[in-house]
Amino acid sequence: MTPSPETTSPVVELVDERAARRGLRLFLKRDDLIHPELPGNKWRKLRHNLGPAREHGTLLTFGGAYSNHIRAVAAAGGIHGFATIGVIRGEEHLPLNDTLAHAERMGMRLTYMDRATYRRKHEPDVVEALRERWGGFYLLPEGGSNAPAVRGCAELGAEVPGFDVVCCPCGTGGTLAGLAAGLAPPQRAVGFSVLKGGFMTGEVARLQRETYGERRGNWSVQDGFHFGGYARTTPELDAFADDFAGRHGIVLDRIYTAKMMFGVLALAERGAFPEGARVLAVITG
Numbered sequence: 001m002t003p004s005p006e007t008t009s010p011v012v013e014l015v016d017e018r019a020a021r022r023g024l025r026l027f028l029k030r031d032d033l034i035h036p037e038l039p040g041n042k043w044r045k046l047r048h049n050l051g052p053a054r055e056h057g058t059l060l061t062f063g064g065a066y067s068n069h070i071r072a073v074a075a076a077g078g079i080h081g082f083a084t085i086g087v088i089r090g091e092e093h094l095p096l097n098d099t100l101a102h103a104e105r106m107g108m109r110l111t112y113m114d115r116a117t118y119r120r121k122h123e124p125d126v127v128e129a130l131r132e133r134w135g136g137f138y139l140l141p142e143g144g145s146n147a148p149a150v151r152g153c154a155e156l157g158a159e160v161p162g163f164d165v166v167c168c169p170c171g172t173g174g175t176l177a178g179l180a181a182g183l184a185p186p187q188r189a190v191g192f193s194v195l196k197g198g199f200m201t202g203e204v205a206r207l208q209r210e211t212y213g214e215r216r217g218n219w220s221v222q223d224g225f226h227f228g229g230y231a232r233t234t235p236e237l238d239a240f241a242d243d244f245a246g247r248h249g250i251v252l253d254r255i256y257t258a259k260m261m262f263g264v265l266a267l268a269e270r271g272a273f274p275e276g277a278r279v280l281a282v283i284t285g
């Protein structure tokens with residue numbers, strides 16, 4: 001089974017006193033329910049890359065050993081019939097972890113790149129060396145964020161009229177870049193960076209320029225909810241996510257959606273959203 005072009009995801013209202021106290025209505029867009037192998041934003045980001053991948057016959061991409069992107073690309077190749085090569089940061093560790101073992105089962109060839117080279121992975125000499133080794137391939141950048149991916153995420157924006165503020169987590173920023181471009185004013189988007197360093201605003205703007213030639217839509221990035229950085233967590237975040245699962249029966253992943261939801265409710269409690277606003281949080285995976 002594969003998501004069809006019409007595939008969309010349900011919106012559910014989240015009854016939570018922390019938002020209600022502030023006169024807000026809070027909703028979740030359950031993109032995590034789109035497909036078991038190609039959840040949420042990974043499906044949206046891959047859709048418009050599938051055609052070129054099939055034309056080339058092989059897709060090569062990059063990721064860390066626990067990357068949801070690597071996992072989704074491997075599944076897409078298995079489902080849609082093109083070869084996939086995953087260039088993994090760092091050394092091989094055996095036995096393979098769950099993500100990489102699964103990717104290999106879906107037919108992905110795994111190769112490893114030392115961390116110093118990996119930092120320069122998108123530079124011409126590194127890409128050229130990969131072409132010499134692996135032959136022709138369609139290159140998808142780390143995290144899958146390129147112009148076709150941004151266009152796929154703009155379709156998410158177009159699916160959610162009637163909400164005043166739409167929130168998503170940010171890893172590479174591709175999801176926010178597209179989502180914001182797909183909203184209709186006066187709707188606005190708020191991204192919650194899961195990385196520390198304060199560079200997400202620049203990345204989102206760069207991806208919009210790459211896709212549309214200009215910055216689009218009304219959006220901003222929150223840099224204060226990374227909890228120490230990528231894949232880091234704290235007792236406070238863990239307690240929040242456990243409490244959220246108990247209240248709402250929804251398990252938030254610690255890397256992305258827990259940080260966003262913590263941020264959404266923190267902003268709500270700070271009065272950052274106007275009273276009466278309809279706030280939608282995208283459960284991206």
Ligand SMILES: *Cc1c(COP(=O)(O)O)cnc(C)c1O
Pocket residue numbers: 040041042068069143145169170171172173174175176253256257284285
């Ligand atoms: C990959 C991923 C993201 C990050 O999306 P970007 O487009 O890279 O910002 C967010 N949420 C989940 C669940 C993901 O797997």
